[in-house]
Amino acid sequence: MKIDVFFTPVGLNPSDLAGRTVVVLDVLRATTTITVALAGGAKAVLPAASTEEALRIAQNLERDDVLLAGERRAVRIPGFALGNSPQEFASEAVRGKTIVMTTTNGTQALIAAQGAREVVVGAAVNFALVVQRARAALEQHSDLVMLCAGRERQFALEDAFAAGRLTKVLLPEGGLRRVEVNDGALASLEIARHFGERWLRALRASAHGRELAELGFREDVKACAEENTHPVLPLYADRRITAHRPPNEG
């Protein structure tokens, strides 16, 4: 059994992800926001690498069905309908819509993960479902990757904590003796050990959490720290993120 944690998509080799199940984590805020949007009834979220690409993708969709979303330096891109606050993505705003989204870190990580077998969008708000899916991947393929978005190409504490918390929950009985982990996974476990299950404390300790609070997004940080408020499992395939429906629900 093998669990790898990468702290940023920068420096990844294609072989790090190819043929593997990857959980992408950008807790503050993109993967949280995407989960909230799909829980609110959005049809799909389409990640775009840049503002220009977002506009190009949107042009090829029905005007009434599409919403542009995204931030630069934490603030909504001028002219876009939505920023990157989970609260903006409540049901009324997004139901039935296709959201084209570009953010500084999260969408970059998602795009980097495109070569993987399966890409799961993970956050605190859908933690239990992510654990379930990740455990299934470990049972079927003995293999899992967590890809942290990080922040501006560097390490971010909040995503490393999320990866550590996930790794800790997934460790088989017998712990590290029964699983092969990379250095990132070992480090993330130490961070998770420090914060325990206290998402909010970890998020508030991070540089990004502190900056969001200063910019007036304190409520966002709180919303991003709540476990299982939005039990939806977003999967990213063919350039679209959609809510996974278990087969028996048709």
Add this chain to the structure above:
Amino acid sequence: MKIDVFFTPVGLNPSDLAGRTVVVLDVLRATTTITVALAGGAKAVLPAASTEEALRIAQNLERDDVLLAGERRAVRIPGFALGNSPQEFASEAVRGKTIVMTTTNGTQALIAAQGAREVVVGAAVNFALVVQRARAALEQHSDLVMLCAGRERQFALEDAFAAGRLTKVLLPEGGLRRVEVNDGALASLEIARHFGERWLRALRASAHGRELAELGFREDVKACAEENTHPVLPLYADRRITAHRPPNEG
């Protein structure tokens, strides 16, 4: 007071290092080996980005005074006099020589640090002197950076541990309340908390440490884990690493 830890040189912005004192850490093995070489009487170590650049630099030096050193995939580059094992850099081999060196991770991190005000080469083997110099930088400029070489553009546990151990020792009374740290520094402190002062345990737990042992470099890992065996402070300036002599010894 400000302490930043970066886990790899990848993703650095020029402003992350400009005008600051930077401690470069590649404990397994380049910064250890460089320290051992200078302790053994080498005149200088010149980092090179590639085998080709190493050859080019060497051509401009007196043939009898120069030694080529370096590894790829942990093994000595064919035709080079030395690899990257600290043991190869004992006094007899290196005394009076200028060593042109290229390694997979360490020399890349050094080259990335070139824009800094002062670049200190740090390892376990010269830990006390690095602490002393880092503390002086904090007292004079309230500012310090630790740049981990990492491994093949990714996070490496051994360097993160070294950064955490150094951060821990340098924290002022009052701890984190009295110093501004980035997320990397916070994470490195958790790793240091786990391993305490046990360098060998941290190095052996790292993927790099385990691979070196498998490749027959078990003694290297041990040598790299010993504190203060080579009390020399290498400084990197004008593309040369030389042993710092305090002014009063001048």
